[in-house]
Amino acid sequence: MKWLRNYIDKIKPTFEEGGKLWFLKSTFEAFETFLFTPNKTTQRGAHIRDYVDLKRTMFIVIIALIPSLLFGMFNVGYQYYKAQGISASYLQMFYFGFLKVLPIIIVTYITGLGIEFFFAQIRKHEVNEGFLVTGLLIPLIMPVNVPLWIVAVATAFAVIFGKEVYGGTGMNVFNPALLARAFVFFAYPKVISGDFPWIYNLQNIKVVDGFSGATPLANAAAHQIEKIPDNLTLFIGLIPGSIGETSKIAILLGAFILLFTGVASWRTMISVFVGGIFMSLILNLIGINPYMTISPLTQILMGGFMFGAVFMATDPVTSAQTNTGKYIYGFLIGVLAILIRVLNPAYPEGMMLAILFMNAFAPLIDYYIIQNNIRKRLARTKNATL
Amino acid sequence: MKNIENKDVYKIKKGLDIRIVGKAEKRFLGSYVNSPYVGIYPDDLVDFTPKMLLKEGDSVKIGSPIFFDKDRPLIKICSPVSGKIKEIRRGAKRKIETIVIENDFQNTHSEVRELKSEERETIINFLLETGLFAFIKQRPYNIIADYDKRPKAIFISAFDSAPLAPDVNYILEGTELYIQAAIDLLKKLTDVKIYVGLKFGEDSIFKKIKNIEIKYFEGPHPAGNVGIQIHHVDPINKGEIIWTIRPEDLVVIGKYLIDKKFDLRRKIALTGSQLTKKGYIETILGAQLSSIIELGDLVSDNNRFISGNVLTGRNVGYNGFLGFYDRMITVIPEGNYYEFFGWLKPGLKKYSPSKMFFSWLCKKKEYILDTNYHGSPRPFVVTGEYEKVLPMDIYPQQLLKAAITKNIPLMENLGIYEVVEEDLALCEYVCTSKIEVQQIIREALNMLRKENS
Numbered sequence: 001m002k003w004l005r006n007y008i009d010k011i012k013p014t015f016e017e018g019g020k021l022w023f024l025k026s027t028f029e030a031f032e033t034f035l036f037t038p039n040k041t042t043q044r045g046a047h048i049r050d051y052v053d054l055k056r057t058m059f060i061v062i063i064a065l066i067p068s069l070l071f072g073m074f075n076v077g078y079q080y081y082k083a084q085g086i087s088a089s090y091l092q093m094f095y096f097g098f099l100k101v102l103p104i105i106i107v108t109y110i111t112g113l114g115i116e117f118f119f120a121q122i123r124k125h126e127v128n129e130g131f132l133v134t135g136l137l138i139p140l141i142m143p144v145n146v147p148l149w150i151v152a153v154a155t156a157f158a159v160i161f162g163k164e165v166y167g168g169t170g171m172n173v174f175n176p177a178l179l180a181r182a183f184v185f186f187a188y189p190k191v192i193s194g195d196f197p198w199i200y201n202l203q204n205i206k207v208v209d210g211f212s213g214a215t216p217l218a219n220a221a222a223h224q225i226e227k228i229p230d231n232l233t234l235f236i237g238l239i240p241g242s243i244g245e246t247s248k249i250a251i252l253l254g255a256f257i258l259l260f261t262g263v264a265s266w267r268t269m270i271s272v273f274v275g276g277i278f279m280s281l282i283l284n285l286i287g288i289n290p291y292m293t294i295s296p297l298t299q300i301l302m303g304g305f306m307f308g309a310v311f312m313a314t315d316p317v318t319s320a321q322t323n324t325g326k327y328i329y330g331f332l333i334g335v336l337a338i339l340i341r342v343l344n345p346a347y348p349e350g351m352m353l354a355i356l357f358m359n360a361f362a363p364l365i366d367y368y369i370i371q372n373n374i375r376k377r378l379a380r381t382k383n384a385t386l
Numbered sequence: 387m388k389n390i391e392n393k394d395v396y397k398i399k400k401g402l403d404i405r406i407v408g409k410a411e412k413r414f415l416g417s418y419v420n421s422p423y424v425g426i427y428p429d430d431l432v433d434f435t436p437k438m439l440l441k442e443g444d445s446v447k448i449g450s451p452i453f454f455d456k457d458r459p460l461i462k463i464c465s466p467v468s469g470k471i472k473e474i475r476r477g478a479k480r481k482i483e484t485i486v487i488e489n490d491f492q493n494t495h496s497e498v499r500e501l502k503s504e505e506r507e508t509i510i511n512f513l514l515e516t517g518l519f520a521f522i523k524q525r526p527y528n529i530i531a532d533y534d535k536r537p538k539a540i541f542i543s544a545f546d547s548a549p550l551a552p553d554v555n556y557i558l559e560g561t562e563l564y565i566q567a568a569i570d571l572l573k574k575l576t577d578v579k580i581y582v583g584l585k586f587g588e589d590s591i592f593k594k595i596k597n598i599e600i601k602y603f604e605g606p607h608p609a610g611n612v613g614i615q616i617h618h619v620d621p622i623n624k625g626e627i628i629w630t631i632r633p634e635d636l637v638v639i640g641k642y643l644i645d646k647k648f649d650l651r652r653k654i655a656l657t658g659s660q661l662t663k664k665g666y667i668e669t670i671l672g673a674q675l676s677s678i679i680e681l682g683d684l685v686s687d688n689n690r691f692i693s694g695n696v697l698t699g700r701n702v703g704y705n706g707f708l709g710f711y712d713r714m715i716t717v718i719p720e721g722n723y724y725e726f727f728g729w730l731k732p733g734l735k736k737y738s739p740s741k742m743f744f745s746w747l748c749k750k751k752e753y754i755l756d757t758n759y760h761g762s763p764r765p766f767v768v769t770g771e772y773e774k775v776l777p778m779d780i781y782p783q784q785l786l787k788a789a790i791t792k793n794i795p796l797m798e799n800l801g802i803y804e805v806v807e808e809d810l811a812l813c814e815y816v817c818t819s820k821i822e823v824q825q826i827i828r829e830a831l832n833m834l835r836k837e838n839s
């Protein structure tokens with residue numbers, strides 16, 4: 001790759017201060033560091049540094065999302081053909097889904113990265129890697145029928161008002177991907193609720209008798225418990241839903257990658273599940289409507305609960321930052337997600353709201369955890385001077 | 387080990403032993419290394435503004451004062467060798483960066499002072515005038531101790547857990563007498579408890595020393611850092627002072643008391659993957675690396691010469707000098723290369739304490755690590771990684787943010803007085819966002835010291 005390196009070194013001065021293309025310095029740097037890890041050496045402090053950088057970390061998250069993405073593509077095709085009762089090969093199904101999902105991904109990345117590059121440039125920062133993950137998360141939590149312009153608007157909203165106004169990567173309060181989905185949910189409610197969004201072009205195709213396209217959450221919200229698929233079907237994920245959320249096998253694979261590499265916090269992840277199961281059990285005990293009687297296992301297998309627990313709640317920037325805080329933060333997400341979904345049928349997907357809500361409270365949780373540490377230290381000082 | 391009580395053993399769980407190639411073998415590479423030039427970096431003395439007592443060309447004897455601290459003029463730094471001041475190197479704003487002394491190999495000593503009585507004042511003056519006081523350091527700040535304040539305790543760490551660190555027991559062989567003399571003097575001076583941190587399960591010369599209280603530590607680096615040991619045994623509260631001193635420096639004090647000589651000769655380790663021969667040598671404080679390195683036989687060019695360890699040492703270069711408080715020299719390869727898709731590769735050969743590279747598949751025990759950043763600086767994103775390597779009841783990321791925003795009350799509340807930069811050096815090593823943790827902490831400590839004075 002020497003020729004490429006030589007070429008980059010040759011054009012580099014054009015992008016330095018005073019060069020003709022200086023206004024594209026951040027963009028150039030982003031591509032240069034994408035291709036080549038920089039040759040910068042340590043000048044102060046520790047002489048050696050871990051190989052891990054933000055690029056690697058984000059890359060691992062992308063890898064962890066791949067199973068959900070691939071299964072999501074397949075499921076889009078599967079649902080489409082199933083709705084019409086057409087038999088198709090697995091490859092056809094996947095190819096169909098691939099063609100439908102790919103534009104959403106492309107639109108998200110172009111919109112989001114465009115804005116990120118723009119902000120990096122005016123701030124004279126390097127472009128941060130955060131959006132590489134956000135840009136894949138957004139398509140995975142969208143219904144396949146979402147119009148592309150809405151994806152673009154939602155992405156732009158999330159990146160500008162969810163992230164850049166706070167100062168960019170690492171400074172945001174809310175998870176940008178979830179903000180994009182919340183934006184769609186509140187600004188274009190028809191696009192993301194009801195039975196139509198989840199299967200490609202469902203409004204216009206001839207559907208076989210008995211096929212509804214309703215998600216398990218919609219069934220549950222309508223108290224049609226008998227229509228909810230059995231746990232195994234929910235687990236495998238050949239059901240209607242947001243593109244990446246349906247297959248729990250794929251999500252667990254991602255969870256394994258995130259936990260094994262240490263990228264995501266097991267404290268947060270496990271606590272979300274504990275919170276969800278805890279709340280489901282309490283509702284089971286109350287049991288005054290059919291939704292409350294759904295078993296904890298079904299509850300966590302339905303909707304975006306697992307996807308949120310694995311990929312959203314564990315976002316280090318918007319979650320609680322202290323280790324103890326992570327237990328509380330995760331637990332409350334689990335509790336709230338189930339609570340919202342069961343008690344407020346207007347919001348079938350409680351997970352999204354629960355995580356955004358707890359994003360807002362994460363700093364408060366940390367505040368109390370840290371105050372506790374401070375109190376201990378002050379008490380020690382007081383005892384010492386007595 | 388049957389006499390050790392449980393309450394004296396501290397099990398350190400957090401931390402990290404970096405698997406880096408280049409530990410020194412327990413052997414001496416040749417005889418005493420006589421360095422033709424000796425250098426002192428005033429920056430080693432931490433937040434210290436040197437004022438010269440001598441000019442370039444002036445002759446010095448062993449033990450004659452060369453410079454003092456502007457803020458505390460009684461603290462003097464004395465010459466390790468006899469000869470003349472060769473050069474006073476200055477940097478930006480005429481800051482003195484290095485003082486180089488040409489060694490005449492005559493070993494003429496300046497007049498030896500006697501300790502006339504055992505009163506506190508007399509001892510303090512004795513230590514100040516002989517330049518021995520420069521070896522007594524204090525927490526907070528890690529500066530040379532304030533001579534007019536009495537510490538609440540003295541801590542000595544008698545093992546080094548840093549990457550490739552030498553075996554302190556090996557360095558100290560045969561020095562009991564000196565150590566005991568120094569301990570007795572410190573005891574008379576302060577009349578406080580003197581704690582010595584030992585590695586659990588290892589024998590040590592300190593087991594024969596009286597007047598001390600031994601604590602045992604078990605676990606990975608930074609268990610050997612005196613700051614970590616203080617935190618676990620008797621943490622520093624705001625307003626309190628603890629003195630620390632390294633065992634080698636006890637020997638220096640002891641030699642002055644017993645042999646009546648200001649003797650800064652010492653044993654150090656020569657380590658690092660870029661040396662064919664790794665081992666111990668005997669030389670003098672401030673010795674020039676170029677006179678030592680030949681004994682180790684460099685593997686190749688393009689090297690980083692570090693006085694100290696890879697986490698906290700100083701980049702001194704081939705012609706640099708052994709630091710004031712350093713017990714090792716490390717030579718590792720420079721990392722000034724580009725790597726095509728470096729972040730994408732499986733990384734079978736890339737050692738990482740995380741499992742983000744496939745090196746966890748390899749059973750290789752130790753890796754050659756270079757000075758490449760392996761990334762570029764970013765804002766704080768990842769959480770929880772610092773906590774894994776800091777065995778203290780302190781929130782490192784929050785403390786750093788308080789330091790960056792210069793929020794003094796918050797820093798104090800979060801325990802800034804309990805740390806110095808070396809305690810958080812591993813945080814810097816593991817940092818995904820490549821944040822200069824040690825520099826941030828040092829600047830905060832210097833600022834606090836100014837505010838509190």
